[in-house]
Amino acid sequence: MELQVVEQAVAAASDKTCEGKVATYIPELGKADGSRVGVSVFSRSGERLSVGDTKTRFSIQSISKVISLAVALELCGFDMVFQNVGMEPSGDAFNSMVKLEYAHSVPYNPMINAGAIVIASYLARRISFEEMMRTSRSLCLDPDIVLDENVYRSEMSNISRNRAIAYLLESKGYIEKDVEKCLHFYVKMCSLSVTAESLAGLGLVLANDGIHPATGERLLQEQTVRVVKTIMLTCGMYDGSGQFAVRVGIPSKSGVGGGILSVIDREMGIGIYGPALDDKGNSVAGRYILEYLSEKWHLHLFDNRK
Ligand code: GLN
Numbered sequence: 001m002e003l004q005v006v007e008q009a010v011a012a013a014s015d016k017t018c019e020g021k022v023a024t025y026i027p028e029l030g031k032a033d034g035s036r037v038g039v040s041v042f043s044r045s046g047e048r049l050s051v052g053d054t055k056t057r058f059s060i061q062s063i064s065k066v067i068s069l070a071v072a073l074e075l076c077g078f079d080m081v082f083q084n085v086g087m088e089p090s091g092d093a094f095n096s097m098v099k100l101e102y103a104h105s106v107p108y109n110p111m112i113n114a115g116a117i118v119i120a121s122y123l124a125r126r127i128s129f130e131e132m133m134r135t136s137r138s139l140c141l142d143p144d145i146v147l148d149e150n151v152y153r154s155e156m157s158n159i160s161r162n163r164a165i166a167y168l169l170e171s172k173g174y175i176e177k178d179v180e181k182c183l184h185f186y187v188k189m190c191s192l193s194v195t196a197e198s199l200a201g202l203g204l205v206l207a208n209d210g211i212h213p214a215t216g217e218r219l220l221q222e223q224t225v226r227v228v229k230t231i232m233l234t235c236g237m238y239d240g241s242g243q244f245a246v247r248v249g250i251p252s253k254s255g256v257g258g259g260i261l262s263v264i265d266r267e268m269g270i271g272i273y274g275p276a277l278d279d280k281g282n283s284v285a286g287r288y289i290l291e292y293l294s295e296k297w298h299l300h301l302f303d304n305r306k
Contacts, residue, residue: 017034072122198271207263232261
């Protein structure tokens with residue numbers, strides 16, 4: 001792990017941010033500075049490298065789907081979680097509802113909005129948002145995570161599409177009553193404010209099979225972590241997941257706040273901030289950085305040069 005390589009990756013990616021645009025469909029996100037880039041790499045051996053805007057707080061957005069899935073697996077078990085949510089990449093945009101209309105079609109996976117809203121409905125009945133926030137702090141090794149009230153309000157006032165998805169899911173019997181409570185829970189999880197460092201912390205806990213790297217405390221069951229990492233690999237980058245898996249080969253999850261969480265199994269966690277997004281909603285800088293690091297450090301899952 002050489003600092004110089006991370007610096008080169010950030011420099012190269014900074015030149016590419018002009019190819020993307022910050023998300024504007026949640027007005028509060030439109031205020032972000034698209035030229036920002038930061039990367040943190042936390043290794044299992046205790047090394048920590050941070051370059052660029054790694055302490056800037058931004059909303060976790062869809063990366064919260066990883067935390068919600070993990071907690072739902074712990075609280076409800078595998079069979080119940082996957083009763084009303086699938087495990088397949090959708091090939092559609094994260095907020096698409098087109099396939100939901102088909103008879104017997106459950107949301108494709110827990111990483112798209114429809115699937116995450118089903119997961120939120122399981123959670124909202126079992127655990128308070130405050131408890132989820134505490135769990136997020138401990139999984140991200142970041143005691144300073146809070147709810148970004150501005151993002152939360154901004155998203156709630158532009159919630160029509162997610163509300164439509166949620167009521168369609170209710171009409172099909174995939175989520176139980178109190179759709180509004182479930183939507184608030186989902187949006188609050190998306191509005192947690194994190195940094196690139198928090199995401200590297202979460203990546204490290206997942207790379208370490210759910211064990212806190214410093215205290216040795218088990219935070220998540222091994223089976224939970226295995227499921228989460230597999231779903232990240234196949235579905236974590238929305239409808240860009242296939243191409244990302246081929247080119248980068250690192251289980252990752254992106255969010256429209258500009259974050260990417262990546263897990264190099266048994267080795268390290270990587271957290272990225274780069275709010276300029278491509279047309280699929282993935283951080284442009286993040287993609288470049290991960291491709292660069294994957295090539296330099298042979299991080300692709302199937303790279304046999306390791
Ligand atoms: N809060 C966003 C939404 O529900 C999260 C989407 C994302 O990060 N892709 O639309």
